[in-house]
């Protein structure tokens with residue numbers, strides 16, 4: 001498969017576990033922005049079996065620690081984008097990856113946010129669909 005994240009150079013890997021690896025983001029939001037990537041090709045988070053996910057989150061945790069301690073980051077953001085409606089390009093790779101982004105200044109965090117208000121309609125809809133999901137999950 002012609003997938004950038006299935007064909008990572010060994011030199012690029014900063015840290016790895018059995019099934020996951022960490023590389024620097026080539027288009028970082030801040031200095032130290034890294035990606036935690038499964039070695040197996042998954043496109044979306046809900047495809048990953050629980051044990052593999054646990055292993056990946058362990059690596060995310062280690063990245064957070066390394067960035068806080070090693071780069072003196074004051075905070076982090078952990079993020080995953082699933083955007084199948086966007087064509088693959090320099091910024092979009094259709095192979096699951098979790099972003100770990102360090103923050104150094106309050107401004108780093110603030111500039112990510114352009115938020116709107118939660119409406120009662122959306123809140124009601126969310127309550128409904130989660131309740132329905134929870135009911136099905138217990139069957």
Ligand SMILES: [Zn+2]
Pocket residue numbers: 003004005006040041042094095
């Ligand atoms: Zn891949």
